[in-house]
Amino acid sequence: MRLLADSRIDGSSVNLKRLGKQTSHDTDWHTTYRNNQAVDNAAIASVFEEMAELLEFKGENPFRIRAYQNGAKAIRELDESVADILADASRKLSDVPGIGKTLVEKTQVLVDTGNLPQLEKLRGEVPEIVIVMARIPGLGAKKAAKIHAELGIESLDDLKRACQEGTVGKLKGFGKKTEDSILEGIAIAKQAGERIYWATGDELAHHISDHMSRCSGIEKMQWAGSYRRGRDTIGDLDLLIVADDRIAAMDHLEAYPDRSQTIGRGDTKISIRVGKAFQVDMRCVEADQFGAALQYFTGSQAHNIHTRKIAKEKGMKINEYGVFRTDDETKVAGETEEDVYAAIGLPWIAPELREDRIEFKAAEQGSLPDLIELSDICGDLHMHTTATDGKGTIRDMADAAIERGMKYIAITDHSQRVSMAMGLTPERLLAQWNSIDEIRPEYEGRLVILKGIECDILEAGGMDLPDDVLAQADWVLASVHYGQKQPRDQITDRILGAVENPHVTCIAHPTGRLLNRRPPYEVDMDAVMKAAKEHGTLMELNANPARLDLNELHLAAAKRMGIPIVISTDAHSTDGMDVMQYGIKQARRGGLTASDVVNTKSWEEFQSIL
DNA sequence: GCCGTTTTCGGCCCGACTGTTTTCAGTCG
CATH class of the missing domain: 3.30.210.10 (DNA polymerase, thumb domain)
Structure with missing residues (x-):
């Protein structure tokens, strides 16, 4: 996991509590962009998703459950606020496919009150412990509900005891094997539900492919599932093979050194666990x-x-x-x-x-996009050096960029506010830019090195470096590292301030999310994108596998709005530049082509936008 | 709960595997 360990996530070591200062609110100078809705699309989608989950526990009609899931998906993927649509008398929310009369009514209630009585009622009807039990592999909604109803199980400890005492096995439809699998499942329930970074899954997939390639008689092999679709995280791996001897192929998978368990094995399908809990499925099919x-x-x-x-x-x-x-x-x-x-x-x-x-x-x-590829990328416009928290010098980074086929890079170390990373004061930054001036001739004709900065957006709003310094840069990234938990209006105003700043070229990791670790800022991205479009500010897709920020839905929205995207590695070492491939995957999921991405341009084309 | 150039009612994608069954329900993807 060398690559991932090296591609450090800047800001991750920062003490957030220390700096979460609340500041007085500026005048409302950004109302032109902002939706003032109390409940946004993501929140409404989450409510419908929870409704679906709870209805499933109640054994409701599966198609009614799917209707809630479809409604949630439709709202989550909508590129405008449902509150705005509801407020517009000339529009009808029911025109959105998957949203019918009932879901319109419920959405209206959510927008008006922030709550949905039906959800509260359902929550009261489905005990928490049933939901917890259903996360145990092999236990689903129905069995969990039955255990709770007939045995009065109130905790996982109760469940464990009941299995050990043989009480669970006496229930109709249950037996000794079910008890054993529940006991195994309790131990791994937490990890089994966790999704891993696509990049981590990629590494595992390569290991397993290597292992399987040593099994003779496998004619064809291909990974499928969310890994093949390139989702930012994946929950399991699915391998598909064509083999002369299926039994030998399944035996070979079971012999994988890191296999901890075989979950099931039939004539055409086998499921194993790798490491503690990660599931790998293999299916054998005929060539035709x-x-x-x-x-x-x-x-x-x-x-x-x-x-x-x-x-x-x-x-x-x-x-x-x-x-x-x-x-x-x-x-x-x-x-x-x-x-x-x-x-x-x-x-x-x-x-x-x-x-x-x-x-x-x-x-x-006939208008499927011709999706971007790694080979389309000519420049990398976000990276750190030993001047702050990077591990390579400017020359190290420049040489590594040339090895990777780049024609231009921007050196973008942190600004002074990021004290833990030794962020640059104006004096140190100007000194670094002098060094770049001195180095440039060495790279003449091979690589253009831009004088850049990743300038912090301060907690109280405004930039961390004075305008006269920023004005001298070739490339200015603006990003938030402190005060990430500020309320929606406040953090949105801060970012809008940066978007509107004429010296800022691009907003870096615009939502601040860390997959599996930290949610995005509560920023109104719709407002940020509208402002970015108006002011010609670019938006970053940070390719770090833990960030992948913007997410795929934001990327698709940016494409529709005509906002150019910059895919950057945010490398903190030379190896860190190898994460570009993950950004490309994500960009493809957003439907981006090379022409939607700024750093696919040749240097000659690119410099015209600076 | 959604949807409609066969339908405002009756559909809604499809199958593997397990465990407890003697014909199938539950779980998973």
Whole structure:
């Protein structure tokens, strides 16, 4: 995990509590951008997701549950505020696919009051312990509810005791094996539910691929699932193989050195745990089914439901074995993914787009984006050196950039406010820029080194360095490291201030999230994007695998709004530059092409925007 | 709960594996 350990996350060592000062609020000079809604789309989506989860525990109609899930997805992915739509008499929220009469009413209640009585009621009806128990692998909503109802289990300790005493096994539908698997499951319940960074999953996938490649008789092998789709985090790994001898292939996977458990093994499928709790599934299929299986196991679930619906409308059925005509079961496709999509009248769709968002409409219109690739990148515009918390000198970073095919870079160390990283005062910054001036001739014709800075946006608003200093920079990133927990209005104002500052080129890691560790700032991103569009400020996609900030939905929104994106590594060492690939994955999920990304431009084109 | 060039009612994607069953429910993806 050398790469990840080296690509440090700046700000992660910062003591947030110490600096979370509240400052008096400026006049409301940003109302032109901001939505003043109390409840934003993400919050409404979360409510509907929780409704779906609770309804599932109650054993409700699965299609009603899915309707809540679909409604949540629709609202989460909407690029404008539902509160704004509701407030506009000329618009109808029910025009959004997946939102019907009932969900409109509930959304209205949420926007008006911030609460949903039905959710409160459901929460009261489903005991917390049932939800906790259902997170144990192998236990679902129904079994958890039954254990609670019939045995009065109130804690995981109760459950453990009941299994050890054999009480659980006496329930109808339960037995000794269920008890044993519950006991195993309790031990790993917490870790089993955790998602890992895509980059970590990538490393594991490579290890397992190496291991499996030593098994003879495997003709074909391909990873599927959310890993193939390039999600920012992944919950498990799905491997698909074609093999002469399936039993030997499954035996070989079971012999993987880091396997801790076999969860299940049948004729075509095996599931193991690797390390403490991470699940790896392998499916064996016939060569003429490979494309259908790959399409199916790549998902997403929403994408598959949509493809099958299209197939159905055309008198066909899709499963993991192929595409079949409904009337006489004739197989129409299955060997390749291209065939499967072609059978239902669509071009092949890149896995990163398979989320049932824009891909079906774009495919039908022939306007699927030609997604960006790593080789399109010519510059890296966010990196640190030994002057602050980086491990390489300017020359180290420049040489490493040349090795990676870059034509231009920006040196962007921290500003003085980031004291723990020895942030630069104006004097030290000007001295660094002098050094860059001295080094530049050495790199003439090979690499352009820009004089940059990652300037902090201060807690009280305003920039950490004076305008006359910023004015001398080639490239100014603005970012928040302190006061991350400020209320929505306050932190939004701070960031809007930076967006509007004429010296600021780009907003770095705009939402501040750290996957699995820290939620985004409560910033009104809709307002920030509108302002960025108006002021010509660029937005960063930080490629650090723990950040991937902006997220894919923000990227898609930026593309629609015509806001150029800069994909940057935020490297704190030479190895840190290798994270660019993760940013590219994320950009592809946002539907970005090379022309949507600024640092795909040649130096000649790029310098015209400085 | 959503949706509609067959439908305002009756559909809603599809299958593997496990454990406890003797024909299937629950879980998972």
